[in-house]
Structure formats: C-alpha cells, structure tokens
Amino acid sequence: MAVEEPIPEDLEIADELIAERRAEAPGETPEDMTPWQRPITAVIDTMNYRVGQIIALMMVPLIAVVVWEVFSRNSFSILQNAGFEEFGRGLGLGPTLQAYDLSRMIAGVLWMAGAGYGLMRGVHIxxxxxxxxxxxxxxxxxxxxxxxxxxxxxxxxxxxxxxxxxxxxxxxxxxxxxxxxxxxxxxxxxxxxxxxxxxxxxxxxxxxxxxxxxxxxxxxxxxxxxxxxxxxxxxxxxxxxxxxxxxxxxxxxxxxxxxxxxxxxxxxxxxxxxxxxxxxxxxxxxxxxxxxxxxxxxxxxxxxxxxxxxxxxxxxxxxxxxxxxxxxxxxxxxxxxxxxxxxxxxxxxxxxxxLNDQLMAVPLFVLMGIVMESAGLMERLFSSIQMIMSRVRGALFVAVLLVSTIFAAATGIVGASVTMLGIMAGATMSRAGYDVRLAAGTITAGGTLGILIPPSIMLIVMGPVLEVSTLDLFRAAFVPGAILATLYLLYTLGRCWLNPNLGPILTKEDQPETSNFYGAEIALICLGILTVCRVFGLGLGGVFGTVIPFGGLLIFLVVMAIAYQGYRKLAILRMAVPLALLFHLYMVYGSVGNDGSASIMSIIMASFVCLLAFLGRVIYSKDAKEGFYFSPLWDEFFAGLMPPTILISFALGSILLGFATPAEAAAMGAFGAILLSIGYGKFTFKSFFDSLIKALEITVLIMFLVAASNFFGAEFSALGTPQLMTKMLLGMDMSPYLMLFLVMGLIFLLGWPLEWVPIVLIVVPILLPVVHALDLHGLNRYDMMVWFGILVAVNLQTAWLSPPVALSAYFLKGVVPNWDLKDIYIGMMQFMLVQLTGLILLLIFPQLVLWLPRVMSGG
Known part of the structure; x- marks a missing residue:
C-alpha cells in the first residue's frame, strides 16, 4: 500500500509549539452538539476569527514603520558623515520621533487583542x-x-x-x-x-x-x-x-x-x-x-x-x-x-x-521564517548543494547540515527545518542507499540548530528573563552554533570514511554534468565568494564610506558586477583572479602592526586564497578555452544560496554589528523575505495573508505565555520562595559546579515533557537566584547570565534529541513514514552524544561563549 507523501505547503511551521490545532472551520459545529449551544459557539468562533484576521494585518504597518525608520536613519547618517546633512534633511530623512513607541504599541496590541483568536484556533500551548x-x-x-x-x-x-x-x-x-x-x-x-x-x-x-x-x-x-x-x-x-x-x-x-x-x-x-x-x-x-x-x-x-x-x-x-x-x-x-x-x-x-522593545522582534522573525518557508528557498538550496557534493561520500549528510545551518540562521525556527529536511532528503537518502539511522540523526540534529543559532526565537524571549541584551545572546550563540554544526559534520563524514556503505557516492545517473575541470570550478567559486564577502565586510565597517557617500554599497556592487562577468566570461575571469589575489595580499599588508607582525587570521586567509588560486590555475591553460566552464548547477546553487545569505547579512549581520536592534533587523528581514518571495514568483496575496495568520498564531502563543509567566513569576518571587529555595540549596555541602550540573540536569529532564517556552519562562526564573549565587570561572554576574543562557539553549537542544519524548522524531516520522521510529531514535541518540560533547566543552570553556560578545562590544 502506497503511503501518501506529505505536501510541504500543508505543514504548519508553528506546530512545533502547539499541542493541538483545531481542524474545523470557524463557526463550524458538530451536528449532534446540544442545539442551544451551537449558535453561541458559531457566533463567538466567527467573531474571534474575524478579529484575528483584522489583527494579523497590523503586521504590515508594523513592518512599514520599522523599515522606514531604519532606512531613514541610516541613510541620513551616511549623508551626514559625507557632508550632505542639509540634503538629507531636505529629503525628509533622519531619525523619526514616533517610530520606536508606535512600533512597540502595535506589537503589543497585536498579540493581546489576538489572544481570543489564538484560543479559538487551539494554539495555546x-x-x-x-x-x-x-x-x-x-x-x-x-x-x-x-x-x-x-x-x-x-x-x-x-x-x-x-x-x-x-x-x-x-x-x-x-x-x-x-x-x-x-x-x-x-x-x-x-x-x-x-x-x-x-x-x-x-x-x-x-x-x-x-x-x-x-x-x-x-x-x-x-x-x-x-x-x-x-x-x-x-x-x-x-x-x-x-x-x-x-x-x-x-x-x-x-x-x-x-x-x-x-x-x-x-x-x-x-x-x-x-x-x-x-x-x-x-x-x-x-x-x-x-x-x-x-x-x-x-x-x-x-x-x-x-x-x-x-x-x-x-x-x-x-x-x-x-x-x-x-x-x-x-x-x-x-x-x-x-x-x-x-x-x-x-x-x-x-x-x-x-511595550517590551526586545520582544517586538518575535512576530517579525516568525513572519520572516514563514515567508521563507512558503517561498521554497530551502528545497532549492538543498538540491544545489546535493549536486555540488555528489562525488563525495556522505554528500547528502553534508547537504542536510549545511542547509539546516543556513536556514536556522535565517529563521530561528526548529519544526520547519526538521519537517522540510525530512521531505527533501528522506526519500533521496533511501534511494541512494544511505543508512537510515545516521540519516535520521543528521536531519533531526541539523534541524534543532534553530534553537541556538541566531535569530533564535528562544534567545529573544530569554533575554528579558535573564536581564541581558538579546544582542549579546545572539553574539554568544554564534560560536557554539558553529561548533555544534562542525561536530555534526565531522561525525557524519568520519563515519562515512570508516564505513563507506553508510553514505555511498551518488550513482552516475544522479551526478550532474560538469566541465572537465570540476575541481578548478569549486576553487574559483570559493575564491569569488571569499572576496565578495570580505569586500562586503569592509563596506559594513565603513572603510569606503569616507571616500564617497554610500561608498561601501557602490564598491560592493562593482565587485559583484566583476564577479558576475568573470563567472560568465573566461577572459574577464583570467583578469579577476590576479586582482582578487592582490587584494587579499594587500589585506595582509594592511594588518601589519607597529611591531612588524601581521594578523594571524589575515595570513591564514591569504594562504588559503593562494591555494585556491593555485588550484584554479588551469583557466590559463590551452585546454581551458574548450574544456573549462562553470557548470549549470552553480546557477541553481547561487539562486538557492543568495536569498538566505542576503537575509542573514542584512538582518542578522546588522544585529551583531550593532547597526540595528533585533526588532529593527527582524522587520528588515521580514520585508526582505517578502521581496524575495515576490522575486521568485511565489508571492500571492492569499499566501501572504496566510503567512500573517500563522505568524499571529505563534506570536499569541509565545507572548501571552510571556505575560502570564511574568505575572506568576512576580507573585512567586514576592512571596520570598525563590530566596528560601536558594538558601536551602546553597546550604548543602556541594561545589558550585555540582550545583550547576544539577540545575542543567533538571532543565534537561524537564525538556522531555515540556516545550522550551514554559521552561524558559517558568523554570529558569525559579532557578536564577541559585545561578546568581554560584561563583564559577570568576565570571561577573552579566557574563554568567549570558553563559548560562547559551547553556540552557544547548541543553534544550539536546533534549529535543533525547528519546522517548523527542519531538524531532515525531516531526521526521510524520514526513518519512517508511522509516522505523526505533531507527530514528537510535540515530538521534548518536547525535545526542555529540551534542553532549559540545555542551561539556561550553561548560569547561565559557570563553567559547563569551569571546565574540566581548570582541564585538570592544570589551
């Protein structure tokens, strides 16, 4: 009997947090319901449904207000620095007086007035x-x-x-x-x-x-x-x-x-x-x-x-x-x-x-993720990476982990990643003869990166709870997220190297057509990406802005144009490669300090660039004119890679570099996702309205629980119980590290039956007085809270991979029904051990968490 394949468009991205979603249409009542109850039910359901539809539309002015504020303020700043202040004022540019207050008032009304709609849809957790x-x-x-x-x-x-x-x-x-x-x-x-x-x-x-x-x-x-x-x-x-x-x-x-x-x-x-x-x-x-x-x-x-x-x-x-x-x-x-x-x-x-300006980012980041998911960007990126890595053992494992890392950084949502990866990779892995257990572990582990990698919704909610900046939590999560993704990758490739049958090379029929110099193609593509990214980074740092207004943007566009022409024409490519090599060598020269020593990172980067240029030297051979070209698969790769990369660069990058608040970056990301959806021909008013409704549902779910938890926590704290519990625990003869171990163990166990929302909003505040009292690694209180927040995130990520209540297993089983749940569990447990390795590293070396926030804040 054939199993009906799940349709991606029918999956609800918000279902990762929702225990029971109501299936019937608003106003629809069972035929055998008591007669006097039916009209009351239908009228109230319909009323809340209409209110929810109206409230969801408020996201549009919310995005518009914030996007205009960001554009107006930053454009005016650039013109002002270039000496064109009066010209900027004449255009009506500059910081607006009302944007900050108006945006957070709209965001507050959004979830509060939509709470009845959320209950009608059955989305309260x-x-x-x-x-x-x-x-x-x-x-x-x-x-x-x-x-x-x-x-x-x-x-x-x-x-x-x-x-x-x-x-x-x-x-x-x-x-x-x-x-x-x-x-x-x-x-x-x-x-x-x-x-x-x-x-x-x-x-x-x-x-x-x-x-x-x-x-x-x-x-x-x-x-x-x-x-x-x-x-x-x-x-x-x-x-x-x-x-x-x-x-x-x-x-x-x-x-x-x-x-x-x-x-x-x-x-x-x-x-x-x-x-x-x-x-x-x-x-x-x-x-x-x-x-x-x-x-x-x-x-x-x-x-x-x-x-x-x-x-x-x-x-x-x-x-x-x-x-x-x-x-x-x-x-x-x-x-x-x-x-x-x-x-x-x-x-x-x-x-x-x-009125919390940090929590205002929640509906906007959620909307960004939903729009990206509905636009099909993830499937396109996976297909292209799969083709590029087709001649490597475990190519599909690599594709899954790379796509999940990029998608997590673009959306911050878990359930969508696991389900979409299962749909895209499950059947392909089975057909290619991949080991089901390792495949299931790779998909579920990669999907859970959305808990940790910014813009994680959980970190946004956790910031006010820990009384730390969401910006610092985002910065702190970056290195741990990269470490975990790398550990996943090393584990899968290592297993495939030891046992090639776990992830065999794709058959000739499944491999794409390439030029005779495929290795040179890869090297030159990497060289181009590194060069463009480095120029973009210099532009963000304001290096070119002192020359002409919008200098960073103009130079970046010029470099992009040269890269595109080099991609299309061999003659221009032959000229562009030496220029790129000279540029990177000059960056080494520019990093030389007063003592005559150069930056280690610049030297490593330049050495890697030289290696790439050496591997791409075949473009200067006689055979290159006939046998070298960039394969068509690169077109698909860039079409899939560029949209999430652009969103990450402009949304997440603006947060990490301090150019925008999380809420502003979220609005820009949501706006960018809408533009990309239009560009890919996926945008319709119906699909956009559906995205607004889904975003409202998950926003109501999270924000109403935030408000309820704040009230409960204030009453609980006011009764003095947390202080009593802290005094009792600290009175025990235990080392601070054992105490932290017990706290993390409790959070891990609660991560089985409970979602992250009640754990972060209810359990963590109860445990905070104990954590505050611990003296670990000589950290001050603020750094301790940032470190603890990332430990909680990684811990809950581990709980998502822990049978028997691991939600990721049920997401995957739902979209790949021919995989046995036992095999999925065993595959997840392998990666749970990898995850625990990462958690132990973060416990022993807190600087892995705190290094980037300190560097980026100048501390």
Missing part, C-alpha cells in the same frame, strides 16, 4: 504528554473542569482589572509613579508586606509607567492599553465554545450533569467576583476577605511552595499553561500578599510585556 493518552471522554471532562474552575474566573478577574487599568489611563492620561505610589500606600497594608513584594511591585510599576520615562515622543497610551480589556473579554467569551466542545466530547449523559450544575456555578462565580472586587455588596464578602488574608500557620515562602506544586499539577494534567499561571497568580497572590498589589502586578506586567 499545553503539556499534553499525559493528556494525549487519555480517552476522549476523560480529556473532555478534565477540560470542562479546568475551564470552569480556572479559566472563567481568571479571565473575569483579568477583564475587570485591565478595564480599571485602561480607564485610569484614559481618564488621567498621565498618572505619575508618585501618584500611583501614594494611592497604593494609603490603601495597602504596607507593614504586612515583605520587602520582595514591594520591590517586585515597584519594578512593575516603573515598567508600566507612561513611556515618558524612555520616550521622546511621550504618546498617550490608552489607545494601546485598551487591547488589554478587549483581549481579556474576547478570551472570556471564547471560553464558552471551549466548554461547549468539551460537553459535546464527553457524551450526553455526563454533559447533563454539568449542565444541571451550571446555575449553581454561575451564582458562585458572580458571588466570588463581587466578593473580591466589591465585598460590601454581597453577603459573606467581609468573611471572604478575612478568609483570603488568613494564613493558618503558613509563612509566605510556604504558600509559594504550595503555589509551585499547584502549578506543576495543573500543567501536567494538560490544561493550557498560560491560563493556569494567571489563575494561580491571582489566587495565591491574593492569599499570600494583597489584593490591590496582585491586580496591579497583573496589569502592569502585561503592560510591560506589551
């Missing part, structure tokens, strides 16, 4: 490793109980307090911190509050204050803040269809019992809401207030431990994590602390997340 093994009836019962107990109350609370927060902003427009603080002290029992609670509150208060603190524009914030009550209300409404679906799924008999209890439940929810917000209006309100403030012999840190245990229990039964955190944050915050502080922490932390 849950830990479903236990949940998916239950019967449909049990799943439905647990869903109904969790929605009624946790979701509905928490969304009512969130809607009320966010409405109050927005109204305060609307009525007062500019409420100062002093006014907030004075009102708070008058209404809260300050004497009963631990220092940590007040510190956490004031930190959130400062972050949520009017943007006058860090903005020259000083905009009115209520138009953006209204997204909070709107998003909360849409989530609350969407809870009704979710409950009705659970009722339908559990069966009529059990549904009737739930429906009979609904009147009592509704009365209880109304009473609870009034007892919390207006206790004087309901009987028993004063009693409830006293009950919530009563702590029978329990200290605040102990309440925090109960809060942590409750969180783990509810998460592991499979309820969406973000709603669990919000509910538990409210309940335990009110019980262990103070009602007013709890509600203000909720709104202020959400507001702070909405």
């Amino acid at each position: 849950r830990a479903d490793f236990l949940y998916r093994n239950w019967s449909d009836r049990t799943q439905a019962t647990m869903d109904a109980v969790a929605y009624l107990m946790f979701f509905i109350p928490s969304m009512i609370f969130f809607t009320v307090v966010s409405t109050q927060f927005w109204w305060t902003s609307f009525a007062g427009s500019n409420v100062s911190i002093d006014e907030w603080w004075e009102a708070l002290v008058l209404t809260a029992n300050a004497g009963d509050m631990p220092v940590g609670m007040w510190a956490a509150f004031k930190e959130a208060l400062v972050a949520g204050e009017n943007m006058a603190l860090d903005s020259a524009w000083q905009p009115i914030l209520w138009p953006a803040r209204i997204a909070m009550p709107i998003g909360a209300a849409l989530l609350l409404l969407q809870g009704l269809p979710e409950i009705f679906r659970a009722f339908h799924k559990m069966g009529k008999k059990r549904e009737r019992k739930f429906v009979m209890a609904l009147p009592v439940y509704l009365i209880g929810v109304v009473w609870l809401t009034l007892a919390i917000f207006m206790p004087d209006l309901v009987p028993g309100g004063a009693w409830f207030t006293e009950l919530m403030s009563a702590r029978p012999g329990l200290s605040k840190p102990t309440i925090g431990l109960i809060m942590l245990a409750a969180m783990l229990f509810v998460i592991f039964i499979g309820f969406p994590i973000s709603f669990t955190l919000i509910f538990l944050g409210f309940v335990f915050g009110i019980w262990g602390a103070n009602f007013k502080l709890t509600t203000l922490l909720m709104t202020l932390n959400t507001n702070s997340t909405m």
Whole structure:
C-alpha cells in the first residue's frame, strides 16, 4: 500500500509549539452538539476569527514603520558623515520621533487583542504528554473542569482589572509613579508586606509607567492599553465554545450533569467576583476577605511552595499553561500578599510585556521564517548543494547540515527545518542507499540548530528573563552554533570514511554534468565568494564610506558586477583572479602592526586564497578555452544560496554589528523575505495573508505565555520562595559546579515533557537566584547570565534529541513514514552524544561563549 507523501505547503511551521490545532472551520459545529449551544459557539468562533484576521494585518504597518525608520536613519547618517546633512534633511530623512513607541504599541496590541483568536484556533500551548493518552471522554471532562474552575474566573478577574487599568489611563492620561505610589500606600497594608513584594511591585510599576520615562515622543497610551480589556473579554467569551466542545466530547449523559450544575456555578462565580472586587455588596464578602488574608500557620515562602506544586499539577494534567499561571497568580497572590498589589502586578506586567522593545522582534522573525518557508528557498538550496557534493561520500549528510545551518540562521525556527529536511532528503537518502539511522540523526540534529543559532526565537524571549541584551545572546550563540554544526559534520563524514556503505557516492545517473575541470570550478567559486564577502565586510565597517557617500554599497556592487562577468566570461575571469589575489595580499599588508607582525587570521586567509588560486590555475591553460566552464548547477546553487545569505547579512549581520536592534533587523528581514518571495514568483496575496495568520498564531502563543509567566513569576518571587529555595540549596555541602550540573540536569529532564517556552519562562526564573549565587570561572554576574543562557539553549537542544519524548522524531516520522521510529531514535541518540560533547566543552570553556560578545562590544 502506497503511503501518501506529505505536501510541504500543508505543514504548519508553528506546530512545533502547539499541542493541538483545531481542524474545523470557524463557526463550524458538530451536528449532534446540544442545539442551544451551537449558535453561541458559531457566533463567538466567527467573531474571534474575524478579529484575528483584522489583527494579523497590523503586521504590515508594523513592518512599514520599522523599515522606514531604519532606512531613514541610516541613510541620513551616511549623508551626514559625507557632508550632505542639509540634503538629507531636505529629503525628509533622519531619525523619526514616533517610530520606536508606535512600533512597540502595535506589537503589543497585536498579540493581546489576538489572544481570543489564538484560543479559538487551539494554539495555546499545553503539556499534553499525559493528556494525549487519555480517552476522549476523560480529556473532555478534565477540560470542562479546568475551564470552569480556572479559566472563567481568571479571565473575569483579568477583564475587570485591565478595564480599571485602561480607564485610569484614559481618564488621567498621565498618572505619575508618585501618584500611583501614594494611592497604593494609603490603601495597602504596607507593614504586612515583605520587602520582595514591594520591590517586585515597584519594578512593575516603573515598567508600566507612561513611556515618558524612555520616550521622546511621550504618546498617550490608552489607545494601546485598551487591547488589554478587549483581549481579556474576547478570551472570556471564547471560553464558552471551549466548554461547549468539551460537553459535546464527553457524551450526553455526563454533559447533563454539568449542565444541571451550571446555575449553581454561575451564582458562585458572580458571588466570588463581587466578593473580591466589591465585598460590601454581597453577603459573606467581609468573611471572604478575612478568609483570603488568613494564613493558618503558613509563612509566605510556604504558600509559594504550595503555589509551585499547584502549578506543576495543573500543567501536567494538560490544561493550557498560560491560563493556569494567571489563575494561580491571582489566587495565591491574593492569599499570600494583597489584593490591590496582585491586580496591579497583573496589569502592569502585561503592560510591560506589551511595550517590551526586545520582544517586538518575535512576530517579525516568525513572519520572516514563514515567508521563507512558503517561498521554497530551502528545497532549492538543498538540491544545489546535493549536486555540488555528489562525488563525495556522505554528500547528502553534508547537504542536510549545511542547509539546516543556513536556514536556522535565517529563521530561528526548529519544526520547519526538521519537517522540510525530512521531505527533501528522506526519500533521496533511501534511494541512494544511505543508512537510515545516521540519516535520521543528521536531519533531526541539523534541524534543532534553530534553537541556538541566531535569530533564535528562544534567545529573544530569554533575554528579558535573564536581564541581558538579546544582542549579546545572539553574539554568544554564534560560536557554539558553529561548533555544534562542525561536530555534526565531522561525525557524519568520519563515519562515512570508516564505513563507506553508510553514505555511498551518488550513482552516475544522479551526478550532474560538469566541465572537465570540476575541481578548478569549486576553487574559483570559493575564491569569488571569499572576496565578495570580505569586500562586503569592509563596506559594513565603513572603510569606503569616507571616500564617497554610500561608498561601501557602490564598491560592493562593482565587485559583484566583476564577479558576475568573470563567472560568465573566461577572459574577464583570467583578469579577476590576479586582482582578487592582490587584494587579499594587500589585506595582509594592511594588518601589519607597529611591531612588524601581521594578523594571524589575515595570513591564514591569504594562504588559503593562494591555494585556491593555485588550484584554479588551469583557466590559463590551452585546454581551458574548450574544456573549462562553470557548470549549470552553480546557477541553481547561487539562486538557492543568495536569498538566505542576503537575509542573514542584512538582518542578522546588522544585529551583531550593532547597526540595528533585533526588532529593527527582524522587520528588515521580514520585508526582505517578502521581496524575495515576490522575486521568485511565489508571492500571492492569499499566501501572504496566510503567512500573517500563522505568524499571529505563534506570536499569541509565545507572548501571552510571556505575560502570564511574568505575572506568576512576580507573585512567586514576592512571596520570598525563590530566596528560601536558594538558601536551602546553597546550604548543602556541594561545589558550585555540582550545583550547576544539577540545575542543567533538571532543565534537561524537564525538556522531555515540556516545550522550551514554559521552561524558559517558568523554570529558569525559579532557578536564577541559585545561578546568581554560584561563583564559577570568576565570571561577573552579566557574563554568567549570558553563559548560562547559551547553556540552557544547548541543553534544550539536546533534549529535543533525547528519546522517548523527542519531538524531532515525531516531526521526521510524520514526513518519512517508511522509516522505523526505533531507527530514528537510535540515530538521534548518536547525535545526542555529540551534542553532549559540545555542551561539556561550553561548560569547561565559557570563553567559547563569551569571546565574540566581548570582541564585538570592544570589551
């Protein structure tokens, strides 16, 4: 029986984070659903669907605002440095006053107002490793109980307090911190509050204050803040269809019992809401207030431990994590602390997340990856590299690893890489007689590089958690990513060298037609790429800008034109090679210092260039005119290589060199991906709109969980529990290295059942006080956090390769169904050992992580 091949266009790039995506169309309801529930479900579903479509379109002005700001600011800077400042002003160029604030307000509204759409589509993340093994009836019962107990109350609370927060902003427009603080002290029992609670509150208060603190524009914030009550209300409404679906799924008999209890439940929810917000209006309100403030012999840190245990229990039964955190944050915050502080922490932390300029990069990088994936750039690049390496043992392994490294650097997304590599390489590897286990390990290991290599979405989210710059995390991840990719490559090629049957050379039929001097072709292509890249690097460094305006760009275009003509015409190639050789030798001369010694890197580069020129010397022979030409496969290679290379150079390169913030580079990358999609004839308005929708879904998933985790973490920290846990752990007689080993072991084990999102946002903040207290390698606190962040990323990357819960295995099995899951597991475990080798190297030698950030920051 033939197995139906998966269609790449039908794969969801966001599915790597989503436990259950809803398949039915918006407004579609089962025929046998209870009649009175069907119209309610259909209306609310359709409403949230339309809202999501409108909200997704907001990415277009977000990209436009940021791209114009980057272009205008940098163009004006170039003209100003060249003495054409007035000319630049006349063109309307220069930094804009409102771009920074406007862009982060749009980004905040994007995910907050789209939260209801995310729930309607079923994209809020849950830990479903236990949940998916239950019967449909049990799943439905647990869903109904969790929605009624946790979701509905928490969304009512969130809607009320966010409405109050927005109204305060609307009525007062500019409420100062002093006014907030004075009102708070008058209404809260300050004497009963631990220092940590007040510190956490004031930190959130400062972050949520009017943007006058860090903005020259000083905009009115209520138009953006209204997204909070709107998003909360849409989530609350969407809870009704979710409950009705659970009722339908559990069966009529059990549904009737739930429906009979609904009147009592509704009365209880109304009473609870009034007892919390207006206790004087309901009987028993004063009693409830006293009950919530009563702590029978329990200290605040102990309440925090109960809060942590409750969180783990509810998460592991499979309820969406973000709603669990919000509910538990409210309940335990009110019980262990103070009602007013709890509600203000909720709104202020959400507001702070909405206006976080680092997290603004998340939807833009996600959109860039989705557009690139839909444009088919990855398949084209893989095909060309496969043809180029066709005469090498393990050529397909090399192609997979090179493509996965480049694609990871262009998108920062894991699931897309594994699935697309499986589709492209799986059948080809099987047909060529490649070892299934080594092939599966190569695909899954290469695909997981998206966790680490910038612009990793995880590193963007991790930056604010660790309180370090996303830029430094990107720089720090570069060398470890290159090390791991190299280790993968050496392992596969070494295995093929020891046992050629693992990755045989492609058959003559599968090898492309080339010239008689194929080795010279490769050498000269490498020489041209190195020369162009070096000129581009000098241009970015401003070497040519002092001569003429846009000098770097003009000289780069000239070099590109010469390289292209040399690629097409042998006579020009013969002149270009000596010029390239002289250029590289001159760079050695330019690196000579006052002591007469040259840069080691320049000498190595020049030696390599001389070797390439020597290998390409055949172009000057008599036979070259007839027998030498660049094979057609190079056209396909450059057509596949240039798009991701351009995006990496202009998006990621601008971040690493400090020319643009991550959010600005993400917007430029998304804009560039759209242009490339148009250039390749893959762009349609329908496909672009679908990309916007997919980007909105994964953005809502991540950002709503970020906001919920920030709120939960603020309450948990304010109760003093992390400090207690740190004191207990540090009181044990263990070395700092053993303590770090235990921390990394815990993260590794949690990486099996949980996605990186809850680990980074929930587990890591709990462990941070312990890591802060460790004295390792004499590192200061900031460097320690950068190093720890990369260790966490590599650790979670290892967990993705660790059976039996390795998600990469299921991605690959889904697209290559004829491969046995056991063989996939064994192949992954080989690379897990390689991965552990890389992790140990980073643990022993932290400078592998910290060297590049220090060099690029001038430290």
